Amino acid sequence: MQTQASYTFSFLREHDIPALYDTFVAAFADYVIPIKVSREEFAMKFKREGVEPTFCAGAFYGGQLVGFILTGLGEWQGIPTAYNAGTGVLPEHRGNQLTKRLYEFLLPKLRESGVEQCLLEVIKGNAAAYKVYRSIGFGVVRTLDCxxxxxxxxxxxxxxxxxxxxxxxxxxxxxxxxxxxxxxxxxxxxxxxxxxxxxxxxxxxxxxxxxxxxxxxxxxxxxxxxxxxxxxxxxxxxxxxxxxxxxxxxxxxxxxxxxxxxxxxxxxxxxxxxxxxxxxxxxxxxxxxxxx
Known part of the structure; x- marks a missing residue:
């Protein structure tokens, strides 16, 4: 685990996407359901879910991207909404409250941009992630089956x-x-x-x-x-x-x-x-x- 003071946060740009893909794959390799996507499929995910790179928040350690929130923008039931298309943190950097800190960094920009709500899905049984999202202020609106x-x-x-x-x-x-x-x-x-x-x-x-x-x-x-x-x-x-x-x-x-x-x-x-x-x-x- 790394020390808290070592992290910097910034919004991503187009040229960060190759590194973002690598971090995404590494962060989800040990997920509840391991996620494997090609670079092409990753690009399709961006399009389908309306992901805007300049609204994606990144956590950096020593210049390396070690955590992120992918942000899709659009309307949800008629309301301007930011959708979390994926939150990931590299295994060796977990335990530093990076998800919470990424949201603290992201939310002011969303508010300034007229976004009125944030939406996400979390796997039932992923107690750690659920607890973090509850602490940020998210509440369950419905349960979804796959x-x-x-x-x-x-x-x-x-x-x-x-x-x-x-x-x-x-x-x-x-x-x-x-x-x-x-x-x-x-x-x-x-x-x-x-x-x-x-x-x-x-x-x-x-x-x-x-x-x-x-x-x-x-x-x-x-x-x-x-x-x-x-x-x-x-x-x-x-x-x-x-x-x-x-x-x-x-x-x-x-x-x-x-x-x-x-x-x-x-x-x-x-x-x-x-x-x-x-x-x-x-x-x-x-x-x-x-x-x-």
Whole structure:
């Protein structure tokens, strides 16, 4: 452990990103769920989550970046928001309250810039991080579940949807219509804005019954990550979501489907995912800090 007085804090710039990637990989190598990303995937994460380098706070020791907060900027439920897209500290520098000190450094700039709240997710069971965020003033707003299963283990066969459903690729996604199908708000990285920002290949498939739009799935074929999946309330339990996923799999290169940060209060979606054998592998707390 290093001495407290040795650290300096500054906001990052574009030329810091290569070092930031190296620090990110090293900081998350021993995480609860080890995170491995390529430089290309790291750049996609920046785009998808709206990360602004000049709002990312870095902790330096002897000129080396040893801790950071990645900050995404945008609106969350209509309010100017800073999203924590990742906090990391190198193992040998933990125990120096760097996360708390990074926030102390970051928050004045956020307030001056008109940001009204900070949002983040923390893994349930990561007691140390949870305790730090609580001490800064974050409170839990909801609990989110993550699901993943190999494509071959999913139960998507059975009777065809009734009425007959036509699955089409959306040329121009109708996000306003989709919002009317949803019982829950998507997490930061699954919003319409995040989906559209992501430079990775993406697809939206729509389900039509008697020429009426009744469901959709928005996903990333390369990774198998599903950002949004919903069916119009009156058309549920008719096999439409299954039909959408079956068609999505045909376009997916990844060996598994992945749904991150699904609001736990959506029992309808949770029950469906369990029925088709998508397995919950992680639970997170979504936390919010009001600045105004």
């Amino acid at each position: 699901y993943r299963s190999p494509v071959g283990e999913l139960l998507l066969s059975g009777e065809e949807p009734e009425p007959t459903v036509d699955i089409r690729q959306a040329v121009k996604p109708d996000w306003k219509a989709y919002a009317g199908f949803c019982d829950i708000s998507p997490s930061w990285q699954n919003t319409k804005e995040a989906f559209c920002r992501n430079p990775d290949q993406k697809l939206v498939l729509e389900a039509y019954a008697e020429e009426q739009l009744v469901g959709y799935v928005a996903f990333f074929p390369r990774t198998g990550a599903i950002a949004q999946l919903s069916v119009q309330q009156d058309n549920r339990n008719q096999g439409i979501a299954k039909a959408l996923l079956k068609e999505a799999i045909k376009h997916t290169q990844a060996p598994a489907l992945l749904l991150l940060n699904i609001d736990q209060t959506s029992t309808t979606l949770a029950n469906f995912l369990e029925r088709i054998h998508l397995k919950r592998f992680l639970t997170q707390h979504e936390m919010l800090l009001r600045l105004q």
